[in-house]
Structures are given as C-alpha cells and as structure tokens.
Amino acid sequence: MTARDPHRFVNELDEEALVRLVARLEGRARDAVFARLFEKYAERLALPAEARVLEVGCGTGATLRMLARRPGFSGLAYGVDQSAHFVEAANGFAREENLSDHVVFQVGDAHRLDFPPATFDVVIAHTLISHVTEPAGVLAEMARVVRPGGTVVIFDGDYSSLTYAWPDHAFGQQMDRALATATFNNPLIMRDLPRLLHDQGLELVEAWGDAVAEVGSGSYFRSFAETYVPYVKRAGILPGMAVDEWLEGQRQAMEAGTFFAACNYYTYLARRP
Template sequence: MADDPYRITDQIDASMLEMIVARLEERGRDARFLGMIDDYLDAAGISEAKDVLDLGCGTGVVARRIAGRKDFSGRITGIDLSAQLIAKARELAASEGLSHKVLFEVGDIRSFGFDNGIFDVTVLHTLVSHLDDPAAALREAARVTRSGGAIIVFDGDYASSTLETANPDRAGEIDAAMIEATVTQPRVMRRLPRMAKAVGLSVERCFSYLIAEAGTPDFFAGLVGTIGPMLVNSGVSSEEEAAAIAEDLRTAAEEGTFFGACSYYGYVLRKP
C-alpha cells in the first residue's frame, strides 16, 4: 500500500502537511465544492441539529461552513488525527469569529471515547477514501449518532479521476499513479450503500457531481502544484518521473491545454 499522505497526517513532514493544508483550503473556497457541502447539510437538516460531529475535520472547512450558517445555533466537535491540522482549524475558526460554536480536538476515529447516541449529525467529509478500514469508521459514526440522526458521507470517486497528459499512451498509467499516491480507497463511494446496510443505516439521499476542467485549471490547480511531491512521498514514482509528470501538467495549465476530471458523491444516511 502506498503512503497516502492524507491517511497518515500525524506522521508526514511539515512541507507535505503545508501542501495538504493549502489543498484543503483551496477546495474550501471553491464555489462548486461549497455548493456540494450545502446540498448535503440542507438535506440532513443541519439547522435543527444541536450537536454535530465532524470526523477527520482537517482544517475545519465543513465545521466552519456549518458554524457560519445563520440558521445554525448548535455546537460542532471536530476530530482529526493531526495535532497540526487541529491547530490550523482552531486558528481559522478564531479568525472567522466562530470559536464559540466549534471545538476542535486531536483524536483517532478508531478509538474515540464518545458515548453512544450523543450527536444529531455526524459528518465524514473526504475521509473514508483515506482510511484502511472505512467500514469501521462508519460503524463508529453510527454508534455515536442518536436514533433518527443523520450520518453524512461525502468523498471523491477517485477511481474516476483522470488527468490528460502529453503522452496519451501513458495517460492511464499516470492516472493510476496519481490515484495510488493520494487515496487509499478509490472505489469506496460505490460501496457505501452496502456498507451502510451492514451497520443498520439506510440511504436517504445520494448526490452526484462531476468536476471537469478544460483549458486552465481552477479546482485542480492545487493538485497540479502538489502532485510531484506526493508521487515521491508516497513511494509511487521516482523523483525524476514525478518531476516530468508535474512539469507536463504545469505546462498544460500555462498553455491552456489542461484537462482533469473527477466524480464526487454525497450520501445522507439515516439511523433508525
């Protein structure tokens, strides 16, 4: 298994962590991505929730989105494996005047100590694709969510990710390397309905999206800037190979010949 950096955020070096922070926040400013978040929050009835859990909260993009809603008067607890990401989440929440609504804590979703059924809504946003055992995380999410509460799972269907390259004969190979370097479970969102049933949850809503960019990248611009180091850091490519891939994508972005695409899915699951 490659060293998906998002899976081991408590172990990676400072430079890789800075890249992850930048990528999370870039996506968190993208209007399309924020629209996807709003879709699942509205469908889950977030405005009525009093206690929300954000698992694998990263820099707190979703927690801050919830806390900033005028119709939300509850409290959000954000949990992440990385002390550095938690520190950044606290800093950003404070800068936006949202600290009174959000509590960020370092924690491992495989062994946190929350009691059964204490959260109205539990969010797993771009988390399950980076886990060794996403089913275990879903079981824990179901355990700590109250009866009648919602569990939200949103992530990329990274098996569909593609970046066109200068050498079309190697495009599939480079796609595979990119996926291996950045995610652990590229097909997990296709398995979600089966996983949900196995832990006693029902699928209430499913949202599907495609982000595709041609010419000059916007959403994928951060990926273009980080793919080289991630390929090397994960052990998927040599420095020479990674540099060539990164340079190819940078050139395409500068020349207006870039193409990249990925599908995303959002599930609102309900606990009986």
C-alpha cells in the same frame, strides 16, 4: 518504497509537508467548484435549532466553518482529527473567524470516538473515508454516536475516475492511477458504501454523484496535482523525470487554456433508525 497515503499517515509527515497540506485543505474549501458540493448536501440537512454536529477527520476545520457560517446555524459542531497540527490550525482559523462559540476541535481517532452513543444529530465524513485504515470500523463509530433518527453523511471521490488529459494516453492513465494510489488508502470505497452502510444498520435516504471538471483553466486540480505529485515520486510508482514532465505539462496546459481534468464525487445521506 510503497505508497503511503499522506492523510492516513499524517502524523509521520514533517512540518513542511503539514504546512502544504493545511494550504491545500484551506484552498480547496475556498474553491467554488468544491464548496458547491458541500452546499448541496448541507442544504438538505434539516438541522434542528441547537443542532449537535460531529465531523470525523475534520482536518483544518474548513467544512465545519462553512457549516457554522450558514445562516441560521445556532448549534454546536465538533471536529475530530488524528493530527494535532491540523487541530491546532482548526482552532486558530475558528478564532480568527469568531466561530469558536460554535465549533470545537479535538484530537482523536475516527476508529475509536470518545463520545457516548447517540450524541449527535448529524455525523459527517467529508473526504475522510478514502483515507482511513478500516472504513467499516469508522462507519460503525459514526453509526454509534449519531442519535436514532439522525443523519450520517459520507462525501468523497471515486478516484478511479480521477483523470488529467495527457497527449500520451497510456502514460496519462498510468499517472492517473499513480495519483490515486499514492494519495488514497481506499480509492474505490465510495462504490462499496451502499453495502457498508447497510452492514452498520443505517438506512440509505439519498445518494447522488457529481462530476467535478475543469476545462481550459485549472484551480482545484492544479492544487491537487501540485500537492500530491510529490507522493507519487516518493512512492517510486513511475520514473521521477516522467512525473516532473507530466506536472510541467499540466501547468503549461493551464497557462495555454488547454487544460482538462475531472473526477466523480459521491454523497450519501443515511439515517439511523
């Protein structure tokens, strides 16, 4: 079987797999390492009062809830995701946090957004672009629905930099590549963004990279490995026993305080002229 990015093909997953992905998305957003990367771009967005924000590929809504909880946010944020399961979870979490007046979630495809042109002040893709079928088509839609002068934010990883320490370096590198291949439809897309944004008539305002690294103990990368290793096995990229041994070795390294994993993430802020 070939690799099938679980987020791209989320509507083919069974209930148990969906529950695991919901836990991963919610846990990741609570992880300080990752929340810091959202804060870094959120504080640069000069949102007008009553701002209208759209997140495409919103998953369980964790990113928009972080936005809505920020002091001074009094606008309306819309989240669109292709998964009805995630959208239902997103609406439930928003209700639990009394945020329903500020965040609204609906099912939709990022390649065909159901909004008129120039509707939003800010349009965000937070770890979406690495998963979609046609990145240029999604960027075209984001550029269409943001207002002139508004901002498009693209945040994602460059997954050729995803790496876990493993004593056998050759197998470790195979495993890093297998994880990137099994999990992301477009693992290298973030290096194409300067060109792709330009092609959509968007002006690059600011861009930066952050290395996320966990050394000694693991939390973000523990959940990443535990969530996505089953997709490496399902794709049959590497022998199943060797993959199990790798995961067990990573858990032991976390227990022993000898763990190491890292990945580079990039953020682009672009303006519609």
